[in-house]
Amino acid sequence: MSKRLQPSQEAFEKLLAWLDPDRNQAAEKYQRIYFRLVRVFATRGRADAEDLADQTFNVVASKIDYLVENYHGEPALFFYGVGKKIHQESLKPKPPLPPPAPLAQSEIEQRFACLEKCLQEVTSAEESKMVLRYHEGEGKARIDNRKSLATELGITLNALRIRICHTQARLRPCIEECYEKLCG
Numbered sequence: 001m002s003k004r005l006q007p008s009q010e011a012f013e014k015l016l017a018w019l020d021p022d023r024n025q026a027a028e029k030y031q032r033i034y035f036r037l038v039r040v041f042a043t044r045g046r047a048d049a050e051d052l053a054d055q056t057f058n059v060v061a062s063k064i065d066y067l068v069e070n071y072h073g074e075p076a077l078f079f080y081g082v083g084k085k086i087h088q089e090s091l092k093p094k095p096p097l098p099p100p101a102p103l104a105q106s107e108i109e110q111r112f113a114c115l116e117k118c119l120q121e122v123t124s125a126e127e128s129k130m131v132l133r134y135h136e137g138e139g140k141a142r143i144d145n146r147k148s149l150a151t152e153l154g155i156t157l158n159a160l161r162i163r164i165c166h167t168q169a170r171l172r173p174c175i176e177e178c179y180e181k182l183c184g
Contacts, residue, residue, distance in 0.1 A: 014064045014068060037052070052087060056079060115171075117178055123171065131164060131168070
């Protein structure tokens with residue numbers, strides 16, 4: 001995704017003043033427009049509805065000097081027009097990213113050593129086994145393995161995913177720190 005525009009505090013203040021001279025009224029309009037954009041994006045099936053609404057506001061804020069001087073009409077309509085363009089742009093196919101360069105054998109070994117170290121330090125033996133089993137296999141075999149693991153644990157597949165996500169969130173900082181020490 002391209003680098004997003006980040007409005008300055010000055011641009012944000014001008015945007016609020018453009019919405020309404022009364023700051024409280026401006027804040028209310030801001031919220032109404034924002035939530036309407038989120039609803040519109042969400043009804044179009046977008047899981048990133050809030051990100052698209054943020055992008056819309058950032059684009060409008062980046063043009064605020066021009067808008068204050070030249071736009072005559074309801075500001076909300078301008079936001080909705082920009083939101084429509086952002087949505088259309090987000091639907092365009094993006095060129096695929098090039099595959100990452102293959103890792104050197106020494107780098108693979110270092111990362112594996114950090115993973116083993118952190119599995120021992122951060123997780124219990126049961127969690128460690130669960131994480132390793134969760135990632136075993138390829139394709140259908142991996143899917144079947146995960147279903148089997150969830151059944152053995154007496155939980156749903158979604159609950160298993162959540163457990164893995166929480167465990168990986170605890171592991172990640174440890175692994176990154178370990179790898180930084182080895183390579184840094």
